[in-house]
Amino acid sequence: MASQDPHNRRGFLGEFFSVFRKGISNQVDRKLGKMLDAPIRPPGALEEIEFLATCTRCSACIEVCPYSAIKRQPIESGLSANAPFIQPDEQACRLCDDFPCIGACEPGALRPLPDGRVDMGHAVVRESFCQTYEDKVCTLCYDACPYPEQAIVIGDDFHPQVLEACVGCGLCEQHCPVHPSGIKVESPVRLRAKKVERETYFGWFDAREDASPPKEK
Numbered sequence: 001m002a003s004q005d006p007h008n009r010r011g012f013l014g015e016f017f018s019v020f021r022k023g024i025s026n027q028v029d030r031k032l033g034k035m036l037d038a039p040i041r042p043p044g045a046l047e048e049i050e051f052l053a054t055c056t057r058c059s060a061c062i063e064v065c066p067y068s069a070i071k072r073q074p075i076e077s078g079l080s081a082n083a084p085f086i087q088p089d090e091q092a093c094r095l096c097d098d099f100p101c102i103g104a105c106e107p108g109a110l111r112p113l114p115d116g117r118v119d120m121g122h123a124v125v126r127e128s129f130c131q132t133y134e135d136k137v138c139t140l141c142y143d144a145c146p147y148p149e150q151a152i153v154i155g156d157d158f159h160p161q162v163l164e165a166c167v168g169c170g171l172c173e174q175h176c177p178v179h180p181s182g183i184k185v186e187s188p189v190r191l192r193a194k195k196v197e198r199e200t201y202f203g204w205f206d207a208r209e210d211a212s213p214p215k216e217k
Contacts, residue, residue, distance in 0.1 A: 065101055
C-alpha cells in the first residue's frame with residue numbers, strides 16, 4: 001500500500017489547522033461580543049482589545065472633536081470605562097478631512113489611515129422599525145449618507161439597502177426620524193460576534209467565507 005503523498009498530507013493539515021484557528025478566533029469574538037458593549041470607536045481605532053489596552057483615557061480625542069461626537073464611556077462600563085466612543089443616534093462622526101482625533105492620540109490607540117479608509121462599523125437596516133416597511137416614504141438615511149449610491153441605495157422596493165462601502169459613521173442613524181432607529185451602526189466586534197452565531201460549530205463550513213452582514217429584523 002503506497003504511503004500518503006506528504007504534500008497532500010501537509011495541505012490537509014494546513015487546512016485543518018486554519019479552520020481550527022478560525023474556530024478559536026470565532027470563540028474569542030463570541031466572548032467579546034458578550035463581555036463588551038462593543039460601542040462605535042473613533043476613526044482609526046485599533047482592534048477592540050488592543051484599543052482598550054493602548055488607550056490611556058486621556059480625553060485628547062474627545063477635546064479636539066469639532067462636533068463633540070466623541071464621548072467618554074461611563075464608569076460602569078467595566079473594561080471600557082472612560083474609553084472614547086461614538087453614539088451615532090446623538091451625534092455621528094462627520095468624517096473630518098484631517099481627522100483631528102487621530103492626530104491628538106499620542107498613545108496610538110487611534111492609528112493614521114494611510115489609504116484614507118475609515119472602518120468604524122457597518123449600518124444595518126432594522127425592518128421592524130424602518131418606516132419604509134410600514135408603507136411610508138422616507139429617504140433620510142440615504143440623504144444623510146456622505147457616500148450615497150456607494151454605501152447606501154434605495155432599492156426598487158423603496159427600502160434602504162446598505163452596501164459594503166459603508167464606513168460606519170452613523171449619520172444615517174442620527175437622522176433616522178424614528179426611535180428605536182430604523183437603521184443602526186454595529187461595531188466590528190458586534191458584527192463578528194453575530195456572524196459567529198450564524199455559523200456552525202467552530203465556523204467549519206464558513207471558515208473560508210466572509211458573508212456580509214444581513215439586514216437585522
